[in-house]
Amino acid sequence: MNTNAPGSVPPEIAAWFDARGWRVRRHQAAMLEADDRGQHALLVADTGAGKTLSGFLPTLAAFCSSRLDGVPAPEGLHTLYVSPLKALATDVQRNLLAPIEEIGLPIRVETRSGDTPSDRKARQRSRPPHVLLTTPESLSLLLSYPEAGKLFAGLQRVVIDEVHAFATGKRGDLLALALSRLQAINPALQRAALSATLADPDEYRAWLAPWGEIDSVELVHGEPGAEPEVDILLPREERIPWSGHAATWAIPQLIEQIRAHRTTLVFTNTRFLAEYIFQELWDANEGNLPIGIHHGSLSREARRKVEAAMADGKLRALVCTASLDLGIDWGDIDLVVQMGAPKGSSRLLQRIGRANHRLDTPSEAVLVPGNRFEFLEAFAAQQAVREGQRDGDPFRPGGLDVLAQHVMAVACAGPFREDDLRAEIRSALSYAWIEEDTFSRVLEFVATGGYALRSYDRFRRIVRDRDGTWRLTHPEHAARHRLNAGIIVDAEMLDVRFRNGRSLGKVEEGFGASLEPGDTFRFAGMDLEVEGLKDLELIVRAARRSATIPSYSGQRLPISTHLADRVRAMLSDRAGWSRFPDDVREWLEVQDWRSHLPAPGRLLVESFPHRGLEYTSYYTFEGWNANQSLGMLVTRRMEARGLGPLGFVATDYTLIVWGLKPVEDPAILLSPDILTHEFVDWVQQSYLLRRAFREVAVISGLVERQQPGKRKSGRQVTFSTDLIYDVLRKYEPDHLLIQAAWADARARMTDVGRVADVLDRAGKEIDHVRLERISPLSVPALSMIGRENLPSGAADDDLLLEAESLASVAMRVDPAMEEEEGE
Incomplete structure (x- = not known):
């Protein structure tokens, strides 16, 4: 041989x-x-x-x-x-x-x-x-x-x-x-x-x-491996809950699963939920099984201690988040549990793969839905895994802030010629779109900070010699670049405070940045009105009216487009409902009888009176972030048309808006020009653009987080970027970083692409149904209104009580209908 x-x-x-x-x-x-x-x-x-x-x-x-x-x-x-x-x-x-x-x-x-x-x-x-x-x-x-x-x-x-x-x-x-x-x-x-x-x-x-x-x-x-064994855990005697995400009903059964396996990984979708489930497991852990917790907010020492215990086979279960999604081969894991909705088939497969880690042995996984929509999502994910279907994030044009950072890195290594570097960066798919004028703007930004900042020496980092070669203006810029370069900008938490300084707690900046003065939301059991955002503090006062956004819901993963399409297809496949538990099948049957079901390629909109107000449900299935953005836009348009909007609530599947007057024609509220008028106004008036600008300013090197022996606090970075942002908005609104911030705000912070998908479906066909009372499909989202839904899951009992009350109305069968069915 x-x-x-x-x-x-x-x-x-x-x-x-x-x-x-x-x-x-x-x-x-x-x-x-x-x-x-x-x-x-x-x-x-x-x-x-x-x-x-x-x-x-x-x-x-x-x-x-x-x-x-x-x-x-x-x-x-x-x-x-x-x-x-x-x-x-x-x-x-x-x-x-x-x-x-x-x-x-x-x-x-x-x-x-x-x-x-x-x-x-x-x-x-x-x-x-x-x-x-x-x-x-x-x-x-x-x-x-x-x-x-x-x-x-x-x-x-x-x-x-x-x-x-x-x-x-x-x-x-x-x-x-x-x-x-x-x-x-x-x-x-x-x-x-x-x-x-x-x-x-x-x-x-x-x-x-x-x-x-x-x-x-x-x-x-690769050679095909053994098919994973994916089951959905169901309550033994009770019904699948109408609402909630924590799935605490499953804790006793989960303890049984942990006891029956060598090592179990329990995945959750948020750090808060990981802490909550971990505590619930400990409270039910009568056998004192060794159970640990792992997520990104824990200290490095705490994570390493848990990782070592896993590698040594000392834990029977580990509650974790996406921090363990990737292929670290630890211990003798033989079961993976997904608490709540899986959100995507690829993410689920990645997590399932942590069990066994051997090609010829099937991985065993259990999905635990927190509510009925999550059951449908879990069922769709189970089918997707069996069929080998994957999903994932789409590619998009490369960021100009990242390109600016790379140009500076190249300059630190030595002089370069513009044409050579442009040809080099265009050889990457992410930047094949870069034209000569765009690249010249990037170079001008790295060289001077842009027109409005060029008079400040600290922004003058590179210079072009007479022969056309670019080089550093001073060697110290190389040291500063290496000290500050990076892509990951830590997310800040906002302190929620009254003007007198009393603190109510913290919310993720992504949520706070979507608010503008006058917006109201529910937090810590109170209806609050936003007065302003200053130095990472969300200043609020007691609201004089009910909260527009009924509760602070924390960060969450959105359902993937692929799984959302599968759920819609399942809803329209009535013959397939026989595979569902009795309570889920009954839920859909009554919905089909009383109203409509969402159909692929169409948008179902329901309008109904409830407790003296007029409600409209939009079944978008485009994820929480897109529905949150759509809610902001629709209420602004309702206000302009005199419909008296009072609030909205968003889930992965549904947007429900309520107000004083009924929505007679939802198409008017969903016309595509909402993304060129209301969207632009909302983003500019909210703090979204400021937040996006801070990230691109840090990544591009315009604002430095680190100095020799000292690191700026998040508050100091925010103060610096806010000052520069105000200057650029006033004197150079088409600045490269404003452009980059807009790209981030559209794609990542508001998920505007999925909002556009809703508008596209609305433009083709809307199924608008006027009802006399709430529908079964609206109950999970309606039950969230007025209820504090902090991500720890601690309010699930309140949600369940409200959901059962609403469900008794939605699922009630009128005598006339019973007689009609009998005939």
Whole structure:
């Protein structure tokens, strides 16, 4: 056998597999073959398929003596491994050292992140390891050093793990720019990306490839693994609740599941819910089973302690959030529980994959719906998993703030020519749209801060020489850049306070930023009116009227478009209702009898009187964020038309608005021009644009969070960005960062794309039904009105009581209808 033949597995590696009782899987060999042919590769394989080893197999092969054939092993940096999490890189290092040591390969492996000591970072630049495990941010910083050209000149491979976790966001933009820079340094560089959950692999092939070279990326599908076993937990004797998200009804059954399994991961969708479920489990834990909790708000020490306990098999259950979504291989997990709605099939599959972590053994998962809509969502997700359907976030144009940060990093490494750098950044899919004038504006911003700020010396970071070459104005700017560069801007919490200083608690800034003076909301059991937002304090007073937004609901994941479409299709498939529990089937049957059901491609709108007011329900299924934005816009339009809006409530599935007068024609309220008139006014008058501007100002380097030996507080950063924002809005409203902030506000903060989908359906066909009383489908959302629904779940009992009261009205069958049915 010719061990140097393209695609052949070196005998050293084959023997290592044999010694472990393993075999080289087809997709692992395919990754090696693609590398030998000089092709980039994208591997899509189930969890437990050995994806990480597949990505590193060409690297291991390159250091095998049978391939070297007497030639010395490669020196310098050979392979970069990029992951979205520092913890994942550390876990991979531990697992990668085993084959390296057991095969006896001369490979040095190190990690590099924000936690790496500065002396080791300096040594890595002068004497790099063969394999460096890092993150997009740390890679970008490495590229900012003058020795970057020499460091990466011999780089052969870049392996991107869990590519779905960041490719569609700003971290993906930064990585795409870094890949373009690396490819310019070494045109022979080969790229590989790995994932278990991609809805459209071709989109990721286009992202991974140099622009226009999608055919250079080979798509490798992993060997199919055992189908996961996904069940939905139902109450034994009670009905599925009408409302609520905590699913505390399931705690006794959940304790039984934990007792019956070796190790259980209990996923929740928010940190607050994780804390609540953890406490509920402890209260019911009569057997004193060791149960832990893990989420991003815990201290690093607390997380590491729990992680070590998991790795050592000392825990029977761990309540967690998305902090454990990705592929860290811990302990002997044999059950995954999803509390509440799964929100997306890909996210659910990623979480299910944490169980067993072996390709040939089915992962076991249990979905626990908190209410009836969540049951439908869980059922849709269960079907999607069985059919192998995936979903995910769409790609969008790269951010100008990220591009500005990259330009500064390039300048820190050394002088550059404008045309060369523009061509380089356009080789990334995320920035292929950049034209000459746009790039010139980015350069002008990095050079001077823009027209309105150019008189301030501290914004003058780069300058163009007479020969057209751009360079740093002073070496100190390089140090400041490396101290402040990064993409992740920590979300701030807003203090809710009365003017006299009395504090009521904290809310997420994303919620507070959507409010404007005069808006009312319910928090801490009180109706509050917003007076203003100042220095991360939401100043309020007691409201003189009922809250427009009935409760503060906290951050949440929106239902994916794919799952929403599935739920709508299930609602219109009456024959399929036989698969549902009796109470869910009865709920839908009475809804169908009394009103309509949402149909694919159409928008169902119901109007009905209730407790002396007029209510309108819009069944959008576009997620909480989009419905929240739509509620803000619709109430403004109702006000302008004299309909006397008094408030709205939003869920993932429904928007309910109420007021003094009935809505006779909802089409007028949902015309597309709402996104060009009311939307612009709302965003400009609220704090959304200010919040978006703060993030892009930090990412672009306009405002620095860190100074030598000192870090600015969030309050100080906000004060600085607010001052600059006011200057730019007044003197340069078309500034590059205002443009970038608008892009963020539209796409991320308001989910305006999904709002547009609602308007599109409304423009085609609205099913408007006028009812005499509330409908069964409106009960889950209606029960939230006037109820404090803090994300801890502590108010679920109040919600359930209200829901049962409303349901008794909605589900009541009139005698006349009973007689009609009897005939």
